[in-house]
Amino acid sequence: MDDTAADHPPARDTQWQPWSPLEAADALTRSQARWWVSGGSAIDLLLDRPSERDDLDLSTTAADLGPLCDALPHGISAWADLDGQLAPLGEAPGDADLQRVLLHDDQRGVWVAELHVEDGAPKAWLYRRDPRLQLPWAEAVVDHGGIPVGALQVQLLWKALRPSPQDDADRADALPLLDETQRAWLGTALLRIHPHSSWAIHTRSPFAPAKASWNRGRR
Template sequence: MSAESGCAVIGVPFVGGRFRGLSNLPSITPATAVIIGGVDLTRMPWNPVTPAEVHRLFEAFPAPWWLAGGYAIELFVGRSFREHADIDVLLLRRDHLLAQQALPGWEWWAADPPGHLRPWRVGEVLPDAVHDIWCRPGPGEPWRLQLMVDNSDGPDWIARPDPSLRRPITSLGWPTPDGLPVLAPEIQLYYKSRNVRSKDVVDFDAALPLLTSEQRRWLVHAIADDHPWLDRLSKA
């Protein structure tokens, strides 16, 4: 794509019919193009795995993880109420290399700010600025899964981009009856509050009546002082 289009083009060599490390694009600047073998990866379709498939893929993961994103809100609400373009899994940075073992043979790409995708090499410790990893089973296949990476300090989770916001890792989620670990709704809504899209409003509307007083208080403390959700949280 040309410079006039405002796209940053990343050329990645096609070697032996395979790339090591692929990823997804919802968190990438939409105008960024990634060209591999003459194909713009930003135009590749999404066909996300299901929550049940996520559970199967990470069932033996030897560290904490949580289903996140819109699916986390739907599982909290207890019903499906919108479509999903992708699916997210939250990991702690201290454990992120284990994801390569959980997804052997997959392709992984790291989302390097300010919006560039680049291959995540086997055994590479990602820099602190990288919080998203996009994954698919092989070349030419749709994106299937996005990994989100958060920081921690000992027993505590650290929010991004506000390191003063912490809570015990053991309180980050809850299990479904089938044992699927799901990110707590107030934490997912905190992340959604930082850049509110129409789907985030839908998720907030669905979750708000079911939040406990403690969950609402935590979210009020976490989000910006002038956020439009504050008034509704205080009245719920």
């Protein structure tokens, strides 16, 4: 991580000029820490369609966050989102529940990526909203042309809590690419964790009312 970051955080409305997934891979190649393209950016990449999103979503685990950001190229600084306030990642309290870190190109004065902090164990990805839901790393993160990318069913699960019109469009485009096992995993996850999601309605039997979500009260 670049130690020459400005003392004052960049403004939240600073312009975005997001990396492409390939640029992100080039920038992060010095680190052995686990990371992957996630969110809508992952869906675009796996669908082999040009991305018109305003930012680039990346993910890592809490254990990998420090090593990953320590290896950022010179001129790229990491800013922790602490309850709406930005602070240099290195100044974040040790007990802070970090969920989002923004990467800033200090020379160009633009944001280049949004890094989400997810949960994980050595052998499995864990759903941050309820870690009882797990998936082996080989199924949760896939290789796409040498770039680690979050699997489609995992990205759809993240979007299912409060889907936007863009999320609904992503779901419609991504579902046909899921195999039977991936569809079954997503359907079960929706019923168990987000039973009140509009997406779960298509999975739930009309004779089986929605149950309370596992993660009620969690973010």
